[in-house]
Amino acid sequence: MLEKSNKATTRERSLLAKTAFMRSLSANALATLLDSAQIVSLGARASIFREGENAQAFYCLLTGYVRLYRMGKDGRQADFRICGPGDIFAECLVPQDARYPYSAQAAENVCIARLDCREVRQLAERDATVSTALIMTLSEHLKATTDILVNDRLHTAPQRVADYLLDRCPVDAGSASIRLPFQKNLLAGMLGLAPEALSRAFSALRRAGVSVRGRVIQISDVKALREI
Incomplete structure (x- = not known):
């Protein structure tokens, strides 16, 4: 109630x-x-x-x-x-x-x-x-x-995370910074992933220049992320 x-x-x-x-x-x-x-x-x-x-x-x-x-x-x-x-x-x-x-x-x-x-x-x-x-x-x-x-x-866990980030990316190329509006465990649920699967997906995205610090996601190369 x-x-x-x-x-x-x-x-x-x-x-x-x-x-x-x-x-x-x-x-x-x-x-x-x-x-x-x-x-x-x-x-x-x-x-x-x-x-x-x-x-x-x-x-x-x-x-x-x-x-x-x-x-x-x-x-x-x-x-x-x-x-x-x-x-x-x-x-x-x-x-x-x-x-x-x-x-x-x-x-x-x-x-x-x-x-x-x-x-x-x-x-x-x-x-x-x-x-x-x-x-x-x-x-x-x-x-x-x-x-x-x-x-x-159709998409792997890293691709789901990449799509989420790109949908909210302010630029088409170069670098970008995105702040999640909620905790990462909620993002995991939104994307149909277990929290540990989300962590592995972010690790896989490091080669595309994605780094995570708390709720802030840094993307060093937006174009590379689009190619995931």
């Missing part, structure tokens, strides 16, 4: 209204959801919901990062998505009463908006912009999941 929640402040309403999901809503639907949203602040490693619990709400992340994961019979956890500010998660459960098919945990201190599934479902029946926003969000998540599956099948 989540800790005590509060109505959104002016600042939190502004953050929520700017998210991709909320931007496409009608004025009436937006006002309704901003008024009903419950804001919860959680510390690092706090549970938001657990796999198998009754799904009463879905969430919009305002600040921080959240990991979504499944747990195997042996207790091992497999991250399949890392959510950042503005991301929606568990919206797939809005159309019907169900149980959460995975768990969500705060990766660091987070602020999230809790949106009631039944209320949003009823609102979607009255306002097409809500149902359209849900469809668009689900479509984007399906595409992202497909990309992840293809990437896992």
